[in-house]
Amino acid sequence: MSYKKTAAFRAAQDRAPIYEALEEFKRKRIVPFDVPGHKRGRGNPELTAFLGEQALTVDVNSMKPLDNLCHPVSVIKDAEALAAEAFGAAHAFFMVNGTTSAVQGMILTACKKGDKIIVPRNVHRSVINALVLCGAEPVYVNPEVDHRLGIALGMSVSQVEKAILENPEAKAVLVNNPTYYGICSDLCGIVQLAHKHGLLVLADEAHGTHLYFGKNLPVSAMGAGADMAAVSMHKSGGSLTQSSFMLLGPAVNAGYARQIINLTQTTSGSYLLLSSLDISRRNLALNGEEIFAHVVELAEYVRHEINQIGDFYAFSKELVNGDSVYDFDVTKLSIYTRDIGLAGIEVYDILRDEYDIQIEFGDIGNILAYISVGDRNRDVERLISALSEIKRRYMRDKAGMFTQEYIDPEVVTTPQQAFYAKKESLPIHETVGRVCSEFVMCYPPGIPILAPGERITQDIIDYIDYAKEKGCSMTGPEDLSIERLNVLQGV
Missing domain, CATH: 3.90.100.10 (Orn/Lys/Arg decarboxylase, C-terminal domain)
Structure with missing residues (x-):
């Protein structure tokens, strides 16, 4: 029996220290002569009416009973320990500047000016932003491309090995786990290879929160033995937008990592964001397996129904090749649209403007409908019906359409x-x-x-x-x- 199933784990994870401290704070009816200036919403009635009195009364500043995000010693420290336990990490940091700041924190912790870091070129801009800030030099691994779908795939172990052998002074490898489209590299193989050569492994898990709690999903970064991971709790985990975790393995100095985080993260951490992380972590630790079983079931049902429409292609594990597509995250409902003669962004716009359906994104050839903890059966039925109607109303010849999402860059300087x-x-x-x-x-x-x-x-x-x-x-x-x-x- 795994530890996550034990009574001791569930008893510990049933706590939410930050949320509990805020509830206690509200009961005391303390008179505020501190910031924020709206003073529990009284100074801004319109904002209070819009967001609700419940939210404004806990939009407070750091104080002793509520701890301090930059130097936690009580309730935030306790909440970090619970998050680390839930995610199988040695340490967890609450991030309120988004996963962008978690990615920056990982890279700035691992690299200094002039250091080399091996990264796939199909990274989020936050990775390259971090390189602009710290002056590290990227060694880009150009991913293979699925030429039908036009999308970049994962990094193969052989590509990473070649980059390490050609750059033995490199300090770290960064891996997308998974990509936006659901593509997973062989993370365990890359971790084993990198550690053999003395490199740290960092994972951008902006789209991988559920990997820690669902069953029969691709391996999580901490599960694979990676050294750091940036996890967007707000994407598939249910917390408020802009709230994330930065996870550490045992080989990383947590004290130094916190110093790095404090270089860029706000000193005025939002307790709305912090409590949403605390509550959402508790929910996933206690109920995540059931939640994500439902998410997988929904996504697989929608995928099957969309493929029955014809000409749309909701791709899945059939892409797995044991190398550049080592695994596939089936919660990602990625749909290829070019066979109906429409770019993904055109389908995206039609869904929003004519069917009142907001999907995650559309690009040149694909759309992504994000299926997660809050979706309902009737919502996915509406999406299926809309796509069927879009095909009937808008299908046209696909001649002349762009077919390539990813273009290999020529890198001249850092x-x-x-x-x-x-x-x-x-x-x-x-x-x-x-x-x-x-x-x-x-x-x-x-x-x-x-x-x-x-x-x-x-x-x-x-x-x-x-x-x-x-x-x-x-x-x-x-x-x-x-x-x-x-x-x-x-x-």
Whole structure:
């Protein structure tokens, strides 16, 4: 019997120290002469009416009875210990600046200026942001691509081994577990290989909270023996937006990691976010297996029904090849749309504008409908019906559509050097051959088409033009219209 099934585990996990401290604080009816200035909502009636008195009364500042996020000694410390136990980690940090700050915390803990870190190029922008901040040098592993779906796959162990042998001074390897689309690399194999060569393994688990609690799902980072993981509790775990965990294995100095986190995370941690993490951790620790069994059942049902419609393709474990797709997260309802002649972003827009259905994202060839703890049967039936009707109403010839989501970059210099270098602004169509000094991406998913330090090619410009034409939400450049790009002077 696993520890998570024991009475002792369940008794411990039934506590929520931060939530309990806030409830006790409310009972005391303390008169506030501290911040925030709305004073439990009394100073901003419109906000109180909108968010509710219950929320505003616990939107409070750090104080002794409620502990301090930067230096926890009581209830936050206790809550961290419970979270670490629930996730099978040596330590857990409550993150209130989003998983972006957890990713930055991992990389800044593992790397200093000039250090090398091995990363897949299809990372979230937060990874490359961290490299801009700390000056570490990325060793990019260009993932294989599924040429039908046009999506980047995982890192193979052989690719990681080649990168390690060619860069023996590298300090760490970062792995997406899983990708936005549900693709999983051989995390156990990569951990074993990296540790053999003395490298730390970091996992971006922005989309992997459920891996720690569900059964028959891909391995979690801590389960695979990784050294650090950034976990978006708010995505599939039910906590409030912007609340996440940074998990550590036993080989990482927790005191140093907290110092790094405190460089970038707010000193005024929101108790709404902290308590949502505490309560959601308790819920998943006690009920996660049943919750995610239901999520898997829903996702598999919807996947089957969508594939019965025809021409849409909701892909799954049939992609597994034991290498670049080592496993697949079946909770991810990723759907290929190009066979009906529509880009994913076009289906995304139609679902929202005509059917009042908001999915997670649409890109050039796919959409992602996020199935999680809060979904109901009638909601997924509505999605299935809408997609069937969209096919009937909008299907057209797919000739001339872009087929590639991922374009291998040519890296010229490091993200930090490029971002802070002398630069000039040029019309985007005059930048071919130049080196970009900023980001360009569709958001979501937030994987850069261009990152600082990469050569701009005609294929990349064509992709950006096509994505803009199809209605993708483009972000990153200084010029919000994305008519101009900043490039390095003289390069």
